[in-house]
Amino acid sequence: MSASMSPRHHVVIIGSGFGGLFAAKRLKRADVDVTVISRTTHHLFQPLLYQVATGILSEGEVAPATREILRRRKDIRVILGEVTDIDLATHIVTSVAGEGTTTTHYDSLIVAAGATTSYFGHDEFEGHATGLKSIDDALELRGRILSAFEFAELTEDEHERDEWLTFAVVGAGATGVEMAGQISELARRTLVKDYRRIDTRQTRIVLIDALDDVLGTFGTKLSAGAAKQLQMLGIEVWLNERVVGVDDRGLTVEDQSGKRTRVPTRTIVWAAGVQASGLARTLAAQSGAELDRSGRVKVRPDVTLPGHPEVFVIGDMMTLNDLPGVAQVAIQQGKYAADEIRRRLDRKPDLPPFKYFDKGSMATISRFRAVASIGPLRFGGFAAWVLWLVVHIMYLVGFKNRVTTVFHWAVSFLGRGRAQRATTQHHLLGPHAGQGLQVPDAPTASKTSH
């Protein structure tokens, strides 16, 4: 089929995250056809992904099917595919899924492909330090974290046990703080009575950041408060320490004076950085747009690609006025792009440049403790946590699963339980899983239990 067969203006949206989904929703009743191309079939509610990684929620609760959300919108087609090329000259998007290749012609294009974990050029870290950007990442981390306690219980080697009972979280932004806090809750509440040889309360959690505060974006006062709360949870907070080496037995950090310190650990959570989807490079190469250090496209004030007013680049893929990489930016840019497309079709004047309305930000530290920054207001503790709860429940009500989610929260915040401790076999037998039953050639230690 050729594009000329399409009688209506065709908007192609790449990505089903916050930016892509809200752009699609906003195009309701516009005189356009919409195609959403995504490499996943779900919309991922990333701010709660850490709860999947730590066994509070199931993957279905944070990842409703995109086509289910958009079911009533007969003007929208959702297709599965990883976009491998965008041809700005011919307006063709190429995507692959399975054995097939799909090409899609657009009149307007909204590129909202997000970002992936960045190891700052150290790709060799990836196998040892797991990021938290996808359902796969969350299930991988859940398996690694819960298995660590299993291996600690098994080993009779004291050093090895200490390694398994040490967790390093790299990056003290919201995700890092939330992961450190939840690992602490797992170790000091959920799992306390489950083991016989190890005392999970002895678990060591080290939160590491190259900068000089935790939750830096929340301002000095809240940062200091958050650091103190983390320390009260038994979490070591190491600031101004840069990770210079990662292997399967630990990591090495370097402070500003060049002094190196080793953290022996088997489990490393990498919440340190993101890099834009590789599609940013594809767009830059053809348009001459600049990329910043994180590979994000420098967009025009109306979030379009320079020289290509028909191409919008939104969310974590773009950089503009130092906007933070948060859901609200992507959502507001998605709506802005949709509105702008609609105005053009209606031959109305262009919108004024995109302006971000900061609704505030929040991060939970543990149950009952959070920090919030809303306009001039900055506060922490229980009040911030209640606000976090209300805002997230309200948001989820827009989708699905809120009843079970609220129930799972009650179980884990009021009780000690976690509903989702099941992991795949793959993780549980460690590095040799899936390799059959052979006893490894060189076991590190032969142990006799009982």
Added chain:
Amino acid sequence: MSASMSPRHHVVIIGSGFGGLFAAKRLKRADVDVTVISRTTHHLFQPLLYQVATGILSEGEVAPATREILRRRKDIRVILGEVTDIDLATHIVTSVAGEGTTTTHYDSLIVAAGATTSYFGHDEFEGHATGLKSIDDALELRGRILSAFEFAELTEDEHERDEWLTFAVVGAGATGVEMAGQISELARRTLVKDYRRIDTRQTRIVLIDALDDVLGTFGTKLSAGAAKQLQMLGIEVWLNERVVGVDDRGLTVEDQSGKRTRVPTRTIVWAAGVQASGLARTLAAQSGAELDRSGRVKVRPDVTLPGHPEVFVIGDMMTLNDLPGVAQVAIQQGKYAADEIRRRLDRKPDLPPFKYFDKGSMATISRFRAVASIGPLRFGGFAAWVLWLVVHIMYLVGFKNRVTTVFHWAVSFLGRGRAQRATTQHHLLGPHAGQGLQVPDAPTASKTSH
């Protein structure tokens, strides 16, 4: 440590399924120490696994952590490990997990390692036909089934679309019937409004069995009724057809006259047979016990290994008096073994031979429809379904998650939704997932959407 350091009689249980778990529970307050060795950290409620595979329940709901269930039993140690050897002469069990090997000495041993999917000697079927015995299997099947609709929506090749919209279920026992019924519900209720090009109601589901009835163990009358109900759900029931070939584009069956028929399909559920854990062979080789065709150990009437009264072999790993491979047999044998061990320590006379008390069996066909066989009673339809619901809720109350499970059932039985449609990325981009972004060398078809 040597075994002589253990002052108490040591019972080692291999497996955390129905047999192993109930044996461990039954040893409460016995004068023994118990070690449970399992290759998973969860107790799997297998009868509901098909609901994980079809997006109704999350994995955590059917797989509570074994150590959480046994948390209060300080006499029980639970350790992770795949048992690689049992030495009957020295009473040593060897297990591996990760890089480590663990050896455990037993005084009494209960082997309850269960069964895995059997392809009846056709191991080459495995890559194309997924069994349903573990959490991994269920998530694999969920990904394959939901992705099939995605690929059907994507392709412009009519034959390929038909292949994606055809599902073959091999084996018309309870699991096969339940899977076929739920795929039908997915296609004809849950997904109906989600796609634009395909009509999911056109989905073809073929349920295949080499024998001459569905749910054979329920008797002729219920079998005929079940077959009729399946057909009313639009499921083709092919009986007396043996699967003789499986590949990535379909399967071939052969009837009793030797006539072969091809079913072009991309998704095959293998619910046809099981084979006992390989540990059965280990036990047979050392004891001279016989194995049956499914690799199960022929045990003595007290479910012990011939010549080894200290070794009990229970559940799906053993064969005795043609007992069926169901949860109740494993549960009752687990309790029996525990009671016998306790009597021996108390120097009481041995129990009479194991006798199975058949509490009846049930299988759901779809929502509101089931068949039940309880003593002389055999009935189907809504009454059987209500009974199924009550029995399963009561059983789950013994563990966890019952509130959310009941809620998820309400959503999926009364409404059209499914809470768990999220799948891992691995499944969604098909055979080339995880191989980077390259366009496959030989795409089957180049397609243009819109």
